[in-house]
Amino acid sequence: MTDSNFPDFDTMTPADFEQYLPEFFANGDGHVSTDPRLQKFLKNNPDCAALVRDLEAIADQARSLFELTEQPSDAVWTGIQDKLRHPAPEDDDLSIPQTV
Amino acid sequence: MDVQGLQMTQNTPTPGVFKRNPPIAGEAEAIEAAKNGDAEAFSKLYALHKRRVYTLCLRMLGNVSEAEDMTQEAFLHLFRKIGSFRGESAFSTWLHRLTVNLVLMHLRKKGLNLVSLEETINPSEDDAPKRDFGSRDLQLTGSVDRVALERAVASLPPGYRMVFVLHDVEGFEHNEIATMLECSTGNSKSQLHKARLKLRELLRQPEQSSQPAGFNEVAV
Numbered sequence: 001m002t003d004s005n006f007p008d009f010d011t012m013t014p015a016d017f018e019q020y021l022p023e024f025f026a027n028g029d030g031h032v033s034t035d036p037r038l039q040k041f042l043k044n045n046p047d048c049a050a051l052v053r054d055l056e057a058i059a060d061q062a063r064s065l066f067e068l069t070e071q072p073s074d075a076v077w078t079g080i081q082d083k084l085r086h087p088a089p090e091d092d093d094l095s096i097p098q099t100v
Numbered sequence: 101m102d103v104q105g106l107q108m109t110q111n112t113p114t115p116g117v118f119k120r121n122p123p124i125a126g127e128a129e130a131i132e133a134a135k136n137g138d139a140e141a142f143s144k145l146y147a148l149h150k151r152r153v154y155t156l157c158l159r160m161l162g163n164v165s166e167a168e169d170m171t172q173e174a175f176l177h178l179f180r181k182i183g184s185f186r187g188e189s190a191f192s193t194w195l196h197r198l199t200v201n202l203v204l205m206h207l208r209k210k211g212l213n214l215v216s217l218e219e220t221i222n223p224s225e226d227d228a229p230k231r232d233f234g235s236r237d238l239q240l241t242g243s244v245d246r247v248a249l250e251r252a253v254a255s256l257p258p259g260y261r262m263v264f265v266l267h268d269v270e271g272f273e274h275n276e277i278a279t280m281l282e283c284s285t286g287n288s289k290s291q292l293h294k295a296r297l298k299l300r301e302l303l304r305q306p307e308q309s310s311q312p313a314g315f316n317e318v319a320v
Contacts, residue, residue, distance in 0.1 A: 022293035026274060055296045058303070061244040062268035065253070068246065069151035070158060072171050077146060079172045084179065 009037045017041065017048050021055075031056055124148055127191060135183050142179055149192060150175075153199050159265045160203045162254055170206055174199040196270060200280055207258070244303060252302040260295035267292050 006023070007016045024032045032038060032052045042049040127148060133141035153174050158167035177198055185194055253261060253269075262281070266272045267288070272280075274288040281288065 022289040025293065026289045051300075054300045055293075057244045058249065058296050058299050059268050061246055061249050062253075062264070063271075064246055065159075065250060065269045066271070068250065069155040072150055072154035072168050076150070076154070076168050076172050076175075080146070080175050080179075083172070083176055 009041060012041055014045055014048055017045070021052075025055070025059075030059060124192075128187075131182065131185065131187075131191060134179070135185075145178070146175055149195055152192065153195065156196060156199055156265075156270065157203055159253065159269065160200070160262060161207075162258075162261065166206070170199070170203050173206075174202050177202060200266065200270075200272075204280060248303055249299070252299050255302060256295060256298060260291060260298055263288055263291040264295035264299070268296075 006020055012020075021032070024035065024038070028035060033042065033049070033056055042052065126144070130141040130144045130148070134145055150171065154167060154171045157170040157174070158164065161167050161170065174195070178195060181198075185191065253264060256264065263277060266277050266280070267274065274285045274292075277283075277288045278285045283291075
């Protein structure tokens with residue numbers, strides 16, 4: 001989306017900002033707080049700036065969840081082996097490993 | 101949805117996802133051996149990727165039993181179709197796409213219409229993020245506790261959770277999510293924004309109210 005799709009950054013109201021916030025986030029690197037076009041607005045609208053900081057903090061921390069993983073139970077691998085040994089009719093195209 | 105059509109298509113690698121899924125030592129050899137039906141190689145691939153695949157299923161489904169079932173299905177599909185993996189994208193990226201599409205198919209079979217679902221686009225008043233845009237709260241500013249965020253994500257309405265997990269956790273782009281969920285890119289952006297607003301709201305609440313019933317079962 002180009003700037004022409006956005007409201008005038010100098011006259012934008014908080015309601016305008018709220019409406020376009022999903023697009024602001026979707027553009028660039030996803031950090032609205034560092035967008036030079038929005039600096040003046042955010043400085044003049046601390047509640048909007050606080051909202052942006054919160055949403056950025058959530059998005060930033062979400063990335064760290066990618067590394068946080070859980071272990072499935074042993075039953076999952078057992079089930080996979082069983083299904084490979086005894087494929088259902090709909091699994092006819094299954095490539096069965098020789099010794100699983 | 102044609103699962104195989106989507107999951108087996110190797111699009112141009114997505115930089116964000118590819119970067120987060122670097123090649124793993126010994127993986128390439130295991131893939132080649134698995135293509136020839138080597139059981140040990142399958143076992144190794146399972147060991148290398150089971151946690152990521154299971155956690156992805158758990159986050160998308162919010163249910164341990166279903167997550168384990170879908171993890172099993174994902175690896176069975178992997179073992180059936182590994183011959184079609186050409187190495188144009190990271191193996192884990194390919195496997196994640198396969199898993200996401202299987203989970204989405206599963207949810208559709210259950211009758212959950214994902215992003216086009218009324219509940220997702222127009223969640224109930226209780227589920228929708230509140231329009232308290234103007235109220236400032238310093239509680240979140242600066243940092244978000246990872247465990248609290250994980251709990252809050254688990255308590256999101258399914259549609260919000262799906263888009264949030266795919267975009268903010270898994271690193272898929274909006275156009276990719278739109279394709280997977282069969283919705284518009286704008287819808288994906290809007291759902292993500294609402295999900296983040298809802299999370300902000302949940303994270304500002306006292307601990308007990310952001311923790312859904314049965315949370316212990318779905319927490320990751």
